Amino acid sequence: MRILLVQVPSSHMGAGEKVYPLGLSRLSSLIPKEHAKWALDMNIYPDPWPELKEVLLNVQPDIVSLSFRNIDPLAGHQASYLSSLKTSAKMVHRLVSKAWLLAGGPAFSLFGKRLMDAIPEIDLGIVGEGESSFPKLISDPSNFKKIPGVIWRDRNLIGYNPAGPLISMDCLPDMDTKAFDINYYLKANQYVAAIGIEGKRGCDLQCGYCVYPSLGGKKTRLRSPKKIVDEMEYLNKEYSANLFHFTDPVVNRPSDHFEAICMEIINRKLQVGWTGFFREENITERIVDLAVEAGLTAIYFSGDALTDHGLKILNKKMTKDDIIRAAKITAKNGILTMCHFLINLPGETDEHADESVEMLDRLLDIHGHMANLGAVIFNNVRLYPGAPLTEKIIRSGMLAADIDLLYPVYFNPPERSYLLHELEALCHSAGIFSRLEIKGS
Numbered sequence: 001m002r003i004l005l006v007q008v009p010s011s012h013m014g015a016g017e018k019v020y021p022l023g024l025s026r027l028s029s030l031i032p033k034e035h036a037k038w039a040l041d042m043n044i045y046p047d048p049w050p051e052l053k054e055v056l057l058n059v060q061p062d063i064v065s066l067s068f069r070n071i072d073p074l075a076g077h078q079a080s081y082l083s084s085l086k087t088s089a090k091m092v093h094r095l096v097s098k099a100w101l102l103a104g105g106p107a108f109s110l111f112g113k114r115l116m117d118a119i120p121e122i123d124l125g126i127v128g129e130g131e132s133s134f135p136k137l138i139s140d141p142s143n144f145k146k147i148p149g150v151i152w153r154d155r156n157l158i159g160y161n162p163a164g165p166l167i168s169m170d171c172l173p174d175m176d177t178k179a180f181d182i183n184y185y186l187k188a189n190q191y192v193a194a195i196g197i198e199g200k201r202g203c204d205l206q207c208g209y210c211v212y213p214s215l216g217g218k219k220t221r222l223r224s225p226k227k228i229v230d231e232m233e234y235l236n237k238e239y240s241a242n243l244f245h246f247t248d249p250v251v252n253r254p255s256d257h258f259e260a261i262c263m264e265i266i267n268r269k270l271q272v273g274w275t276g277f278f279r280e281e282n283i284t285e286r287i288v289d290l291a292v293e294a295g296l297t298a299i300y301f302s303g304d305a306l307t308d309h310g311l312k313i314l315n316k317k318m319t320k321d322d323i324i325r326a327a328k329i330t331a332k333n334g335i336l337t338m339c340h341f342l343i344n345l346p347g348e349t350d351e352h353a354d355e356s357v358e359m360l361d362r363l364l365d366i367h368g369h370m371a372n373l374g375a376v377i378f379n380n381v382r383l384y385p386g387a388p389l390t391e392k393i394i395r396s397g398m399l400a401a402d403i404d405l406l407y408p409v410y411f412n413p414p415e416r417s418y419l420l421h422e423l424e425a426l427c428h429s430a431g432i433f434s435r436l437e438i439k440g441s
Contacts, residue, residue, distance in 0.1 A: 251276030
């Protein structure tokens with residue numbers, strides 16, 4: 001069997017910073033040696049389409065597996081990566097029409113049946129984790145109706161096999177760093193970590209907008225700190241990888257697991273840096289000191305609301321005081337900090353807009369003295385099918401129940417759509433004044 005693995009474009013073409021295809025790399029390592037395999041990450045080429053054409057014509061694969069990581073950029077851009085998946089599938093069908101065409105990845109899992117409807121060239125898809133179903137599927141694609149988690153096409157019928165048990169995190173397959181050459185990613189990036197590290201999957205927080213629970217489960221599955229650091233140490237020694245990003249929904253929950261990871265890194269005297277998303281209410285000076293000793297280089301916060309109303313409507317289970325306290329701790333330690341906030345949330349008023357500006361001013365003042373605020377990223381809420389907030393908005397009548405959420409749909413009432421840009425302007429001024437050492441009033 002000749003198998004081609006393809007990571008389809010899911011970033012801005014020509015973007016300098018690359019993301020290693022961690023999930024597809026793990027699946028690659030599960031392909032038995034009796035099969036011949038090829039791998040292509042289209043995201044590393046300014047123009048990837050000639051590369052896909054060439055490998056399809058040269059390899060003439062029996063199976064092509066397309067991994068679709070992101071449905072859209074989630075950075076305020078009214079854009080979709082769906083065209084990448086559609087064009088890839090059409091090219092496969094046109095050039096190697098007899099090949100089985102499989103699809104999977106997080107974005108595909110969110111919209112599995114809808115994508116099968118929209119892209120008739122796809123024969124089979126994997127919804128959810130692929131580590132169990134993928135090896136079975138490539139060994140005998142014709143047996144698709146008996147494999148858990150597979151969505152399939154049989155003439156005009158689209159069916160879905162219920163998912164099987166979720167994988168144990170300590171049974172994760174290794175990364176295939178030869179099929180997807182890790183050296184390229186390490187050389188390409190200058191600002192952000194290219195290599196992801198999985199410490200856990202699933203999330204029990206159930207934030208209103210979030211799809212992590214539907215993708216990885218509503219309970220957190222932990223990977224042993226030893227295995228996590230084993231992987232980091234291997235990549236450091238074999239490839240000189242010295243900066244990683246934890247792909248966990250929240251890296252510092254639960255606290256005892258996070259502390260155990262830090263201690264494992266410290267005890268091994270492993271000289272690496274790492275980043276991750278933190279929850280503000282779990283931040284303490286002791287935890288931050290431990291993390292810095294273990295190699296923390298930047299903290300990402302996803303507070304997601306600048307008002308108490310917003311925090312409640314998003315079911316964040318924390319307060320503005322938690323956000324302020326965390327900001328003070330990271331500023332005191334001079335840790336590079338990135339913050340994410342969602343703007344113009346359901347039920348917010350002009351008074352909430354004023355509250356957002358005041359809250360942002362406080363954060364900018366806290367970080368301004370240490371100049372440790374790397375970025376503040378603002379967005380409107382992207383509405384995903386099945387997310388609690390989406391269902392609440394539909395029930396309220398603010399969104400039609402039959403709306404197609406495949407293409408980007410953001411909640412952004414026009415009367416306060418200016419707010420995101422006003423907040424961005426505040427951050428821009430603060431950043432310029434700080435760099436030029438101009439004192440504020």
